[in-house]
Amino acid sequence: MIDHDRLFKELLSTFFVEFIDLFLPEVSAYLEPDSLTFLNTEVFTDVTEGDRHEADLLVQAKFRGEDSCFLIHTEHQSYTESDFGGRMFNYFARLYQKYRLPIYPIVVFSFDEPYRMEGDRFEVSFPNKLVLQFNYEVIQLNRLNWRDFVRQPNPVASALMAKMRIPQAERPRVKLECLRLLATLRLDPARTQLISGFVDVYLRLNQLEQQQFQTELDRIKPRQQQEDVMEIVTSWMQEGIEQGLERGRQEGRQEGRQEGEIAVITRLLSRKFGAVDAELQERLRQLSIAQLEDLAEALLDFSTKADLISWLTARP
Numbered sequence: 001m002i003d004h005d006r007l008f009k010e011l012l013s014t015f016f017v018e019f020i021d022l023f024l025p026e027v028s029a030y031l032e033p034d035s036l037t038f039l040n041t042e043v044f045t046d047v048t049e050g051d052r053h054e055a056d057l058l059v060q061a062k063f064r065g066e067d068s069c070f071l072i073h074t075e076h077q078s079y080t081e082s083d084f085g086g087r088m089f090n091y092f093a094r095l096y097q098k099y100r101l102p103i104y105p106i107v108v109f110s111f112d113e114p115y116r117m118e119g120d121r122f123e124v125s126f127p128n129k130l131v132l133q134f135n136y137e138v139i140q141l142n143r144l145n146w147r148d149f150v151r152q153p154n155p156v157a158s159a160l161m162a163k164m165r166i167p168q169a170e171r172p173r174v175k176l177e178c179l180r181l182l183a184t185l186r187l188d189p190a191r192t193q194l195i196s197g198f199v200d201v202y203l204r205l206n207q208l209e210q211q212q213f214q215t216e217l218d219r220i221k222p223r224q225q226q227e228d229v230m231e232i233v234t235s236w237m238q239e240g241i242e243q244g245l246e247r248g249r250q251e252g253r254q255e256g257r258q259e260g261e262i263a264v265i266t267r268l269l270s271r272k273f274g275a276v277d278a279e280l281q282e283r284l285r286q287l288s289i290a291q292l293e294d295l296a297e298a299l300l301d302f303s304t305k306a307d308l309i310s311w312l313t314a315r316p
Contacts, residue, residue: 004076004078005056005078007198007201008108009056012056012074012108012156013057014191015191016057016059017031017036022154022157023139030064031063032062035060035069036061037059038058038059040058041054041055041056055073056074056075056076057073058073059074071095071101071103072104073092073103073104073106074106075088076108080111080114080118085119085122088107088136089134091105092134105137108139109138109139110163115165118138120135120138121133121134121135121136141163142164145164146161149161150177150181155187155191155195158182172209173212176229178199178203179229179233182199183228183229184228192232234300258289261293264296265284265299266281266284269299273304280308
């Protein structure tokens, strides 16, 4: 299961100024970027439901050139919810009660469907009177065109293009464009890994798409840019292999070392080339533990499933 809230919270908290720059430039105009403070996000305990409600991100900032402060409450929502506007208002009311500061509310909708425009307000009204109209900013990713962001020199654009509305046939190209944009930003390794991992989670390619991705990558000019993208791809694959091998060793202590290594290899092969059939699974079982570990490393250099078969055939 993908922990959507964790992934988005990590992305937006790391690149919060860039997030505001990209989607809310009018807020950037009066926000002092060096004044940001991330606050405790616990809001309240619902006594009737027994649940503790927690806002995703709460940032205190200063108005540019002033000493006065305001809050930016950013909520991520990976699924539709009929009374979401009411929940946003509850957050607003509790936060305002606690901090007594102006609050700018934002929601990022990241679900793939439905495509209809989500609401951006909560109202309380009577036939003769509008008692309350609470408005919040909506960023609905599945209604955004990834092509509008491909030339934005912004790390959040590089990541969130992966969650915008993408025709099935364009998935390999979009993944490549995400990584190509990321390569131009020249971020430090940790931030590069954060974004490339985010893209890989939401644009996991099947075998055919992976081949298309590689074909498009081979066409990139200049050559240096191609190599920069390949370095990113190799980096997150290497991390995935290292994490997988460690999980395999942990599993191996419980269910047999070889079975643990096979489980890791199977996951990596599925991620790179699609489903692993029974015949291939049997060939993996014929490998020694040392050969399985060698295969995990060799996977970095495989472009097609034929490369895997050649590697296996060369082993006694």
